[in-house]
Amino acid sequence: MSERLVTTPAAVRGDVVLRRRRFLDAIDERLGLKALTYPVPEHANKLAYSLGGLSLVTFVLMVGTGIVLTQFYEPDPRLAHASVRRIMTSVDLGNFIRGVHFWGAMAMIVLVGLHLLRVFVSGSYKRPREGTWVVGVVLAGITAAFFFTGTVLKWDQESLEALEHNIEIGKLLGRSGFWFSPSFGSIPLLTRLYVVHISLLPALFTLVVAAHLLLVKRHGLAPSPFRRGPEPEPTEPFSRHLARLGGFALILMAILTVLAVLVPPGQGPSPVEGIEVTKPLWPLLWVYPIENWVGVVGILWATLAIFVALLLVPALDRGPERAPSKRLAIIIPAAIIVAAILALTVYAFFTPVASHIGM
Amino acid sequence: MRLRTASLALITGLLALGPAAVAFAHGAEKNVPAKTLVEEAIAIIRTQPDQMDAIADKIKDALDSNDAEGVNLDLVSQAQTAFQGGDLGRTELLLEQAIGSTPGQPVVSPNSGPRTPPPPTSPPSAPAHLRAAGSSPIGGGEGVALLAVAAGLALIGLVVVRGFR
Incomplete structure (x- = not known):
């Protein structure tokens, strides 16, 4: 008998394993996938340390669903409302895709907020990671801009009122707010915001997130302030962290799918200029009482104050300590600010609708 | 004594100025174009149909406005009758027709008229996106298939998360 005929099952298995290894080696030689197996601390695999990655997954999901929506959306003030309605009623899976886009945006706001909070509480912005934090705050700002422009694009009464506030804030900025003026350019402001939403912001986000990831890779994950004992923390390959992140991402997509099916976003009435009869969606609701008290200028100052405070965090807390219990001088004020934002949101929910522009 | 005199003067002054202020405010409404007022009435009907007084005021102010350009006041008057008869749907339709707007379409003509304070409203019972139109769940086979996915x-996801713990 020839050698080929006496091949045992174990030898066949060995042959398959050998072929698979060769195939993977060939792939790795060309794509360098083994570079993803660099060690990361064990705590990187926790959900709290996967929030940044999940935010990025949500962004990709927004791009995917957004590309579908752009095939049917009309960024013209005369047609936008009806085109959204058409997406909801006449486009195959249109209502579902829009629902995933809407709830994905909500998820992204929550995930980015929680990621910022986790990095803050664990003191991960400390030297040498100050730059990573600042770039992260810029990403949070871009995310807020995504949310605001998306709010306007659905073009119902709430959208128009949001846009009118935007115009008023542009006026407050003087000459530097020229872009927000409806008289600038030769196309409607809604169309310009659409361009920003689908091209400028995604490009900006991609560039800044690349810088963020490079900095994370350069400096590595900050040590956990909650780890006890003198022995060094075990590490795991980054590829394992990526796989677990993929698992979390699938669960997130399942949640978004359920929300899009069971609680799809509706659309408010077609917009009418000159009145204020709505309130903003919940992520923007906290500025509503401030606007009631001090006017439209309150939105500008409150938002700026939050972002400036976030940017200054690494400069304000420069000590080596990472444990929250040893950083009470910054943890307590931050907790008060977060509690105030939550309280303002709840208060705004129960506050009657008020008129602010032109009053 | 001086305090009492001053208080009396203040109260008298307020009583005298109060109606004047109201009259002034009402006068200002007459300068608002009827088209703006009709658009506002439509918007209130669409967004806060329970604000009956505000709707009635807007329709009345539109009829009293000094600037009726672009508005068919006969239709506004019919809308007022329909509103008084409790037919909000017909009121909205007539108001839309009164300004030449296609029923159900966006009212796009911009205006720069002075804003009027909106009526006080009770807190919304649900977030805006839930109160808006078309927010009923996706049903039928499509809904079931998506839920299965x-x-x-x-x-x-759970298997992967547990496997790479």
């Missing part, structure tokens, strides 16, 4: 995604 969600269940599959969740299951695979």
